[in-house]
Amino acid sequence: MEAISKSFFLYLSNNQLLNRLARKWGFHIGADKVVGGETFEDAIPLIQQLNSQGLLATVDHLGEFVHNKEEARERTLEVIEAVRSIDKHHLHSQLSLKVTSLGLDISEELVLENMKMIMEEAQKHDVFITIDMEDSTRCGKTLELFKVLKEKYDNIGTVIQSYLYRSAKDLDDLDRLAPRLRLVKGAYKEPPSVAFPEKAKVDENLKHLIKKHLLNGHFTAIASHDDAIIEYTKELVKEHEIPKDQFEFQMLYGMRTETQYQLVKEGYNMRVYVPYGNDWYGYFMRRLAERPANIAFVLKGMFKK
Ligand code: FDA
Secondary structure (H helix, E strand, C coil): CHHHHHHHHHHHHCCHHHHHHHHHHCCCCCHHHCCCCCCHHHHHHHHHHHHHCCCEEEEEECCCCCCCHHHHHHHHHHHHHHHHHHHHCCCCEEEEECHHHHCCCCCHHHHHHHHHHHHHHHHHCCCCEEECCCCHHHHHHHHHHHHHHHHHCCCEEEEEECCECCHHHHHHHHHHHCCEEEEECCCCCCCCCCECCCHHHHHHHHHHHHHHHHHCCCCEEEECCCHHHHHHHHHHHHHCCCCHHHEEEEEECCCCHHHHHHHHHCCCCEEEEEEECCCCHHHHHHHHHHCCHHHHHHHHHHHCC
8 A cells, every 4th residue: 555655646746747747736725734834934933933943954946957057057057056055144055956957857967057156155154065966867867977076076975775786886986085975765766677575675775875985984864854874873872872963864855854853852863854935846746756645734734735
C-alpha cells in the first residue's frame, strides 16, 4: 500500500497539467504548511521567527526545470536577489538551489556561468550555497560542477544521497576537497540498477556515510526526520568527541517541528529548509510521497480556521 501511494504521489509530482492548475488555484490549499511563501519577501518573517527561536534556515527557490537560456538567467538573477536579501535582513540563513533551474539540462557552460555569477555574489555577502541533488541521471554532472566551483569558492556544498550505490565512492572522491556535505536518503524514484530498493539498506548506508564523513573531519549536515538516524548521530559524535560545530541537523519546514525545537534545546545546531516560490506543486507531492501520513496533517491545516 505504501509503495502504491509513493508511486502515485511521485507520478503526480511530475504531472505538468496538474502543476499548471495548482499554480492557478493559488497557494492556500495546504502548501503553506510546508512552503515558506510565494516570494522570498513572503518568507522573510518566517525565517526571522525561526531565527529568533534558535533555528537556522536554508531557503530554496522552488522550481526545477527551465526550457531556455533566458529562463535560466531569470532564475539566476532571482537567486542573486535572495542572496542580497539574506544579508540585508541579517538572516541566519543559507541558500539551497537546484542546478536544473539554472540550465544544467541546456548546457554545461550555461549552468557554470550562472553558478559563477551566484557564487561571486554569495561570496561578497557571505552566504553559503548548497547545490541540492536531483535524480540519478543528473548526479554525475552535478558533482562535476560542484568540484569545479569548490576549487574556487569555499562557501559551497552539495548533497549525497544514501539510496545510490555510487555514493560511498563519491564521498571518497570528494574527500580531498574537504567538502561541507548534506547527507540524505534521497527523494526521487530510482530503478534498482542504481539505487538500493530496500529501505533498510538505504538507512544503513546513510549511517555509514555519516560516520565516514564525520570521522574524516569534515562538516556534515544530517538531513533526516528519522529518530533512528538522529539517535545514531548523537551517539557517534559523543563517542568520538566530535565538536558541535562540525555537524548540524537539518529538517524540512513544517516537518517534526517539536523535534526541531527539542534538538535546539539540547544544544545542537538545527537548520530548517524553507522552500518558497509559486512552483510548489512538485515539492509538495514529493513530501506526500515520502510520508502519506502528511496528507492528514495537510488536510487538517486546510480546514483549520
Ligand atoms: P524517512 O522518510 O526515511 O522516514 C523514517 C522515519 O522518520 C519514519 O518512519 C518516521 O518515523 C519518521 N518521519 C519521517 N518524516 C516524518 C514526518 N514528517 N513526521 C514525523 N515523523 C517522520 N533529497 C534529495 O534527493 N535531494 C536533496 O537535495 C534533498 N535535500 C534535503 C534537505 C533536507 C533539509 C531534508 C530534511 C531532506 C532533503 N531531501 C533531499 C529529502 C530526503 O532525501 C528524504 O527523502 C526525506 O528527508 C525523507 O527521509 P527521512 O530520512 O527524513 O525519513
